[in-house]
Every structure is written in structure tokens, then in C-alpha cells.
Amino acid sequence: MNAPAATAPLLQLQNVESAYGPIKAIRGVSLAVHAGEIATVLGSNGAGKTTILKTISGIIDPLKGSVHFKGENITANDPTAIVRRGLMHVPEGREVFALLSVRDNLMMGAYTRGDRDAVARDLEQVHAYFPILKERGHQDAGLLSGGQQQMLAISRALMAAPELILLDEPSLGLSPRLTKEIFEIVVRINRERGTTMLLVEQNANMALNAADFGYVLENGRIVMEGACEVLREKEDIKEFYLGMKGDGVRGERRWKKKKNWR
Numbered sequence: 001m002n003a004p005a006a007t008a009p010l011l012q013l014q015n016v017e018s019a020y021g022p023i024k025a026i027r028g029v030s031l032a033v034h035a036g037e038i039a040t041v042l043g044s045n046g047a048g049k050t051t052i053l054k055t056i057s058g059i060i061d062p063l064k065g066s067v068h069f070k071g072e073n074i075t076a077n078d079p080t081a082i083v084r085r086g087l088m089h090v091p092e093g094r095e096v097f098a099l100l101s102v103r104d105n106l107m108m109g110a111y112t113r114g115d116r117d118a119v120a121r122d123l124e125q126v127h128a129y130f131p132i133l134k135e136r137g138h139q140d141a142g143l144l145s146g147g148q149q150q151m152l153a154i155s156r157a158l159m160a161a162p163e164l165i166l167l168d169e170p171s172l173g174l175s176p177r178l179t180k181e182i183f184e185i186v187v188r189i190n191r192e193r194g195t196t197m198l199l200v201e202q203n204a205n206m207a208l209n210a211a212d213f214g215y216v217l218e219n220g221r222i223v224m225e226g227a228c229e230v231l232r233e234k235e236d237i238k239e240f241y242l243g244m245k246g247d248g249v250r251g252e253r254r255w256k257k258k259k260n261w262r
Contacts, residue, residue, distance in 0.1 A: 007034060007035070008071060009032035009033055009034050009035075009068075010033055010034060010035040010069065010070060010163065010164060010196050011032065011033040011056070011067075011068070011069050011087075011164055011196075011198065012031075012032045012033075012067075012068045013029055013030055013031050013032075013052070013055075013056070013065065013066070013067055013068075014030050014065055014066050014068075015028050015029070015030055015064060015065040015066075016028070016029045016030070016052075016055060016062045016064065016065030016066070016067065017029075017062060017063045017064040017065055018051050018052075018054075018055045018060050018061075018062045018063060019063055020051075024063075024220060025048045025051040025220055026048040026051050026052055026055070026217075026220040026221075027219075027220040027221050028064075028065070028221065029048075029052060029065070029217075029220070029221070029222055030065075030222065031052075031215050031222065031225070033164070033196060033198050033213075034196075034213075035163070035194075035196055036190075036194050036196055037190075037196060037197075037211075037212040037213060038186070038187070038190050038196075038197040038199060038210055038211040038212050038213075039197070039198050039199065039211055039212065039213045039214065039215070040198075040199040040200070040201060040207040040208070040210070040211035040213075040214045040215070040228070041198070041199070041200045041201075041214070041215045041216075041217055042201065042202075042204050042207060042208075042214060042215070042216050042217065042241060043202075043216060043217035043218060044202070044218070045202065047217045047218055047219065047220065048217055048219075048220040049168075049169075049200040049217055050092055050168055050169075050200060051220075052200070052217075053089060053091075053166045053168050053198070053200055054089075055067065056069075056082075056087070056089075056166060056198075057079055057082055057087065057089035057166060058074070058076065058077050058078060058079040058081075058082045059079060059089075061075075061076040062075060062076065069082070069085060069086075069087055069164070070085065070086070070163070072085070074087075083112060083160060083162075084112050086160075086161075086162050086163040086164065087162060087163070087164045087165075087166070088109075088157035088160050088162040088164070088165050088166065089157075089165075089166040089168070090153050090154055090156075090157050090165060090166065090167050090168060090170070091153075091168050092168040092169045092172060093169075093172065094146070094149040094150050094152070094153040095153065096141040096142070096144070096149050096152050096153055096156070097141055098140065098141055098142025099140060099141075099142060100140070100141055101137065101138050101139060101140060101141065102133055102136050102137050102138070102139055102140075102141050102144070102152060103137040103138065105141045105152055105156055106123060106126060106133070106152070106155055106156055106159050107119075107123075107159070108156060108159075109155070109156035109157060109158070109159030109160045110122070110159040110160060110161075112160060113160070113161065118161070119159070122158065122159055122161060123159065125158075125193075126155040126158055126159065129151075129155065129158075129185050129188070129189065130151040130152075130154075130155055130185070132148055132151065133148070133151060133152060133155055136148070146173050146174060146178075147174050147175070147178035147181075147182070150170055150174065150178075150182055151182070151185075154167070154170070154182070154185070154186070154189075158189065158193075158195070162195065163195070163196060164195070164196045164197070164198065165195055165196070165197050165198075166197075166198050166200075167186065167197060167198070167199045167200065167201075168200045169200060169201060169202065170182050170183070170186065170199070170201065171183070171201060171202075171203045171206060172202075179203065179206060180206070183206050183209075183210050186199070186210060187210050197211075199211060204237070204241035205241075207228075208228045208231055208232050208237075209228070209232075211228045212227065212228060213225070213226070213227055213228060214226065214227075214228045214231050216231070216237070224236075224237075
């Protein structure tokens, strides 16, 4: 009797290379995100994490490789078409419409939808996740604090009723308290709505505790992958990302020696 076939990933990158002019930012990146999970890409600043998300969402066209979403090849598709397929990108730095009201920002997220009743229900749910957005609904988004703008950016993505959300550095510039609050809501959205997430984050501790599966990126290449509960116990992860020294043999576990990582 044959074993049942594995469920196809919701999102899959195969040998993707992207560049800014002559400089390659990611090199042969392959990863998969399955429906209903939170996946994370960890890496230092400049490792290529943001480039991965921009390539998926169509902002950057890859030089090589392919991006598949829901079994369809979306490589280098127009970003608007990718949004209509159910994939939303929350960029680094939040990028809210500063001169529009909070409510208008939220409704911009639903501009591709025609199901008014469902949009109204989603707006209520967003307000339940982030009550401050209802309280500040008529205020210009540019007047919100950094943490509130991050809440707005995530909520605007939710208003599109996506199947997958790309989150780029949601903790950037936030206090530890607000970072914890944002991550708790991200996990809650995933568990309650079933929304799949691909999270790019420098705060490895928060990301590994929130996510199910993780990838480690260095110099544009995936150098390690695995279930987050396993990654958290890796000595290299503890030392270089979580600030925890291992057994003291630092010279034998330098960052450049990756032969035992896979």
C-alpha cells in the first residue's frame, strides 16, 4: 500500500535568485510554507530576508527560479494580481497612508473585494484584535504611534481576507512590550482565522516562539531549516541569535562553519 502523498505547500520558492543591479541579494533560495502554519526566515541585517518577500509579492522580478502560490506559478506577476490571488505583503517600516484616516486605511485593504457584508464583519474582527484602531478611526494614520501604525498595517492586510500574509520585521522600532503584543496577535490571527504567515524577523526569540517552521538565511543563502522547537535548541542559534553561550567551545562553533548545520 502506497503512503499518502504529502500536502502541497501553499507557497513554494524553488532556486530563486534576485538582485539589485549587479549585486545578488538572494542566491538559490528554496523554501516552502504550508497552509495554516507560521513560517519564519531569520538572518542578520542585509542577509536578504526582505528581498525574499519582495520577490514573492512581485515587487522584484527574480533572475532565476520560480515562485508558486496555491499551485500556480506567480513568478514576476504584477503585484496587484498577486494580491487578488490572496497574498498580502506588510512591508518593513509599516508604510501606512499617513494623510488618510485609520478607517480609510483599513478600507483600502479591502479595495479588491465586493462582499460588503463580509468586509463589515472583518472590520469588526480587526477592531476586536486592535481596539485602538476603532477608537482612533477618524484620526489621520500618520499621527499614530509606531506600534499603532504596525497594528494598522497588519489590519489593513487582514481586510483583504488573504490566505497568506508576508510580514517584514513587525518588531522594528517597537518597545519589548509592544513587540510582545504584536506577536501575540499574529499568533492569535493564525490560530483563529487560519491565516498562513511568512514572517521575516531579526528578533529571533520572538519569531522562533511564534512560528512553526524556520529558515536561517546568511549572505543570501538558506544555511539551516527545521521545526522551530528544534532550531531553538541548536547551539549556533542559541549563541548567535538568542545571545546564549553554549558549552563554551566557541571556537568550534563559529558562524562560518556550517557543515554541521543541515
